[in-house]
Amino acid sequence: MEMRGCNISINQLADFSKSTLANKRSIINQQKMPNTFKTAWYQLAKARIKKVIANKGDIKPVLDGIEELKRRTVTKKRQVNDRIVSLDALQRFVSFQIPSLLKNYDYKVLKNVESKSIFIKGVEVIVSPDLIIEIDIDNKKYLGALKTHISKGKKFDRKQQLYVATALHKYLESEVAKNGEIVLPELCLSIDIFGEGIVTSPVNISDKIKDMEVICEEVKKMWDAA
Known part of the structure; x- marks a missing residue:
């Protein structure tokens, strides 16, 4: 089996950001040698x-x-x-407030987007959105995306969800917006059912990207050492 380069899913990166050293090592080992028979929950x-x-x-x-x-x-x-x-x-x-933009405008779901990842500091961050949408407002095309996390034991806090929403934002900018489409931060949705609910991307993602660069440097270091 061909070994992939240093990679981590966005949910695992969010988990890694708050983990103990032992759990970080466990996350890296899971990413290096993924279990092909892992059960998909929920x-x-x-x-x-x-x-x-x-x-x-x-x-x-x-x-x-x-x-x-x-x-x-x-x-x-x-x-x-x-x-x-x-x-x-x-x-x-059922009690979550869906962004009003989704109720007030028509939009379509984009499929067959080839790339699922972004690269941060040489680490492939697998974003793999659950859904990508294109919304038409006043004859301009806007993009949004969704990533859902369901885990009672490892719910994300607001900061972790902001990393996920920021990654969605960055992913749409670099991998999907090829024809002048504009990424809407309020439609880059990290949904954590047992965490903070729906968290959207910041308008300016540069600070969060810097934080994620630091995390990715640590991921890379531990990956090489594992």
């Missing part, structure tokens, strides 16, 4: 939240998802845990 919940953002804030997919989870027959411990957390996540999401 798939239904994530898909329904994505659908709400794709459908102008229409909450029906989440409400339907709650009912579907209640009806679902589960036997294994992992399935039981997944259902409990997914139900909690969707019920919490």
